Amino acid sequence: MSTLSERETRDAVPHRVGLWHAGVVVSTKTESPTGRSIVLDVPGWGGNIAGQHADLRLTAADGYQAVRSYSIASVSDGDRVELAVDRLPTGEVSPYLVDELRPGDQLELRGPLGGWFVWTPSLPGAVQLIGGGSGIVPLMAMIRSRTASGSDAPFRLLYSVRSPDDAFFRSELDTPTPGLDVTWLYTRVTPEGWGRSPGRITVDDLAESAFPASLSPAVFVCGPTGFVETVARALVALGHDPHKVKTERFGGA
Amino acid sequence: MSEHVDGNSLAGPLSELFAVDLTTASARCLGCGDVSELARAMVYPDPAGHVVRCSQCDDVLMVVVQEPDSVCIELRGMTWLKVPR
Known part of the structure; x- marks a missing residue:
């Protein structure tokens, strides 16, 4: 029995969420002295509804990884995702996203995530x-x-x-x-x-x-x-x- | 130790394991009998994983532990979990 083939089989099962997608920064926009919005192109993303979030993974040169969740500001059925991030003074990831990230940079995203804190136009009422x-x-x-x-x-x-x-x-x-x-x-x-x-x-x-x-x-x-x-x-x-x-x-x- | 968040934050970690979004599933607390969506639970993040507590009585519903080669989910605090389909 080969563990490797079991893993290969498992990885071949289609699973829309749970996978990490490579995203490329398309543009950034300053929203406030501490925050900015970031538009990413994420091939395979497939769209999201309003209120969902994404997990974002950064990998340092030494292999260290950090994962953080950010809400999505955009709604689409395509591969464009707009995040908006506020810099936390003691943060490990947000200062990089707000101060360093440039168009063309790559990030890994997982999602869209969360089906509870969401609104869709089909919901009636105020x-x-x-x-x-x-x-x-x-x-x-x-x-x-x-x-x-x-x-x-x-x-x-x-x-x-x-x-x-x-x-x-x-x-x-x-x-x-x-x-x-x-x-x-x-x-x-x-x-x-x-x-x-x-x-x-x-x-x-x-x-x-x-x-x-x-x-x-x-x-x-x-x-x-x-x-x-x-x-x-x-x-x-x-x-x-x-x-x-x-x-x-x-x-x- | 960072401040607690809520069950919405479990969507990503649990998506590694389950094909459905478990944050919309309802859990019955073994301690107080409250039935709420997992999204409403209180979540205490820790580098080793997540401790998930009932929003009503604060009893532990679930613990998710990240191990190098596996994820361990301890479900000692819930009677059942109802998943919408």
Whole structure:
């Protein structure tokens, strides 16, 4: 019995996810002082729906490998994938992606991953998106999916960022879109003359700007773990059905 | 030790092993009886793997251990796992 042939047989089984695909950086765009979006061409990717993520693998010259998960900002049925990454000060991978990566560079990707924190145009009803920092990324994919499909589902976005400069996708979100309502929340620095003092998101912000529980919106919350858990608790306190609230935590940030 | 994340993060590691996306599967917690999608569980990442805890009672549902030549999945904390098809 040959172990090698067993392995060869196993590897020959078609399996759309789980495989690592070689991707090539097509372009990058600065989104904020600490973040940028990265467009990759990934032959064999085969498309993704809004809200999914990819695992990204980097291999150093000495063979050391690091794997990290990043949400996908784009929606397509092809091989183009747009990620957006915020640099974590103590990060091992994100500083490289934000500061060093150049068009033509190669990365390995696995995915698309995750079938739970997703929105598709076939889902009926109102949608409340709540993002903190780079937690906007999968929510941006949902907004783009809504636009691309011509869906008229009512969407609201609450987007919490440190300062106006820290917003990802600013110009796209500032472009008026019928049926999409965007509320900005600033935690440290606000634009001049802004009505709300800088501060973290509160239950009052949600009561004021989010769809009410009585509308039974589908709610998607994404961001640093502390942000997500604060928001999820506040939503339940405001009467939202916990089953309608989907969350994705990025960990510490 | 980094802060916990959630079951969404298991999609990649489990895709090495399973053809279906297990993060949409529902698990029944042996400790408290809660039934939730795996995506809703709390996940404590560790260089050696992942510890997956019930979002309601914090009991360990599952441990995924990365070994050089295999992946070990310990399922001591769940009565069952229901996978949508």
